[in-house]
Amino acid sequence: MCGVLVLCSTLVLAEQVGCVTTEWKLVGANHRVCVESFPDPKIPGITCHVSQARTGGVSGSFGLAQDPSQFSLACRQTGPITLPAKLPKEATVFAEDTSILFKETRVVRMWDEAHKTLVYLAISRKLVNGAPANSISTVPVMPWGAP
Numbered sequence: 474m475c476g477v478l479v480l481c482s483t484l485v486l487a488e489q490v491g492c493v494t495t496e497w498k499l500v501g502a503n504h505r506v507c508v509e510s511f512p513d514p515k516i517p518g519i520t521c522h523v524s525q526a527r528t529g530g531v532s533g534s535f536g537l538a539q540d541p542s543q544f545s546l547a548c549r550q551t552g553p554i555t556l557p558a559k560l561p562k563e564a565t566v567f568a569e570d571t572s573i574l575f576k577e578t579r580v581v582r583m584w585d586e587a588h589k590t591l592v593y594l595a596i597s598r599k600l601v602n603g604a605p606a607n608s609i610s611t612v613p614v615m616p617w618g619a620p
Contacts, residue, residue, distance in 0.1 A: 487511040487567065490522065496529070504529040513566050513582060513591075518554035519612055521593060522547050523567065525578060544578055546595040546608040553617040560584050566593070589614045 487509040496504035505527045513519035526543040567580035583592040595608040 487523075487569075492527070495526070501529055511567055513548075515557055515560075515564065515566070516554060516582075516591065518550055518552040518617065519548060519591065520551040521549075521567065521580060521610070523578070523580065523595060525569075543606065544595055544597070544608060546580065546593060546610045548591070548593040548610040548612050550612055550615070550617065554612075554614050556614065567595075585611075 488511070490508040490510055492505040492507040494503040494505050506524055507527050508522055508524045510520055510522045513521065524545045561584070563581055563583050565579055566582045567578075569578050577598050578595060579598055580593055580595045583594065585592055591612045591614065593610045593612070595610075597606040
């Protein structure tokens with residue numbers, strides 16, 4: 474499953490970096506942890522990587538399994554950061570379904586004005602009985618390539 478970026482109503486696929494098998498399954502796909510990368514769609518110079526557990530077995534092979542709410546997030550400055558003139562306090566920068574119905578992993582960007590820091594929060598959302606699983610990464614806005 475590839476991630477989907479929310480980008481001004483245009484859908485862009487996240488890039489899969491790779492997957493590692495965590496449990497071999499006799500029938501169907503193996504359980505895995507996969508890493509995907511995506512740029513912040515509104516702020517050049519930021520790249521995020523999210524790792525997520527993927528359920529295997531027969532149901533996972535057919536896309537019917539519910540992936541567990543197990544993920545990690547790392548966002549870094551990978552070039553000069555250019556902040557837009559109007560930066561919303563909060564915006565979704567990544568969303569990916571983790572079950573056939575009602576569950577997704579979402580990355581929300583927040584702006585910490587007082588500390589000039591971009592905060593990225595990954596959460597697992599369920600329509601019913603939300604999940605508290607989360608991961609956070611911060612990127613201070615600093616000059617790129619300064620000595």
